[in-house]
Amino acid sequence: MKRREFIAAAAALLVSSRGLRAQSRRYRLGFLAVGDGSGRTLNQTELALFDGLRNHGWIDGRNLIIDYRFSQPPDRLPASVAELIALSPDVLIVAAPQATKALKSATATIPIVFVAVADPVGLGLVQSLARPGGNITGLATYVPGDFVAKRIEILRELVPGASRFAILANPGNPMHRLLLADEVPSTARNLGVVLPIVQAITAEELDVAFASAAAQRADAIIVFGDTLTVVEAPRVVALAAKHHLPAVHFSRQFANGGLIVYxxxxxDLFRRAGGYVDKILKGAKPSDLPVEQPTKFEFVINMKTAKALGLSVPTSLLLRADEVIE
Structure with missing residues (x-):
């Protein structure tokens, strides 16, 4: 009996030690981020990912190892992708469409969760929102069809009589190319407005783009969301002020000096991405996790900038705004 008891106790100890090793395993998460422009630090929005991970019990340095690489400047992207893949992470997180396409091209096996990709179906990243297919899923940033029109609607209320709205786009951004080919022309026809396109791939080209918008006598400018404009947000805001162009921006980074953020x-998207990571680390396949769209939007008006531009903000806009910066 003693021998049997010893064998049973040893077996129980073995099972227990295996369980402890499984519980103490640290998973590896690779994060291909935009960063704050320095190429060394996450921006404030990206840091919300940590809140999302903590909400599901995942702590960097405890049960998770997070490796960072950055997609900016653009010539850094190929090396950053290769370095992350070489680390063989359990899951990859990526922000922005160019970086997402690069990462998807580099691996068909490592699960990928994207954030801040406008139209993943149109870009060919997933088969559909409900059934992504492959090794990739995540969070989209807009509902196709009303992206440009919504911003024109806001600017028309703010600048009565406006009919010429410049659009700042990055021709290197695949999502921008889709919008310029389809939604922008149809919106111009439907609303009877003129939408001159100004483009920039580098920070220096932003100066030329804003000067071109002013030379074409734009009444206002719509700044498309992009890695370049996010990293160069202070420069974009300053150029809009220099050329006296009322501007509507895409993300919170522009609220400091930018006229409108919508x-x-x-x-919130980065926090929700933590839930995707949690499900994948617990065994879910990206192909079975539907792509989600935004549930929270931000509408911010900077009254100081409006006054500097000589604009009177109508009550209709103030009542709809989530925040009014005095």
Whole structure:
């Protein structure tokens, strides 16, 4: 009997030790981020990912190892992708469409969760929102069809009589190319407005783009969301002020000096991404996790900037705003 008891106790100890090792395993998460422009630090919006992970019990340095690489400047992207893949992470997180396409091209096996990709179906990243297919899923940033029109509607209320709205786009951004080919022309026809396109791929080209918008006598400008404009947000805001162009921006980074911010709550998207990571680390497949769209939007008006531009903000806009910066 003693021998049997010893064998049973040893077996129980073995099972217990295996369980402890499984519980103490640290998973590896690779994060291909936009960053704050320095190429060394996450921006404030991206840091919300940590809140989302903590909400599901995942702590960096405890049961999770997070490796960071950055997609900016653009010539850094290929090396950043290769370095993350070489680390063989359990899950990859990526922000922005260019970086997402690069990461998807680099691996068909490591699960990928994207954040801040406008139209993943149109870009060919997933088969459909409900059934992504492959090794990728995540959070989209808009509902196709009303992206440009919604911003024109806001600017028309703010600048009565406006009919010429410049659009700042990055021709290197695949999502921008889709919008310029389809939604922008149809919106111009439907609303009877003129939408001159000004483009920038580099920070220096932003100066030329804003000067071109002013030369074409734009009444206002719509700044498309992009890695370049996010990283160069202070420069974009300063150029809009220099050329006296009322501007509507896409994300919270522009609220400091930018006239209007209207777009999804990106911090909320990064927090929700933590839930995707949790499900995948617990065995779910990306192909079975539907792509989600924004549920929270931010509408911010900067009254100081409005006054500097000589604009009177109508009550209709003030009542709809989530925040009014005095």
């Amino acid at each position: 777009g999804p709550d990106f911090a």
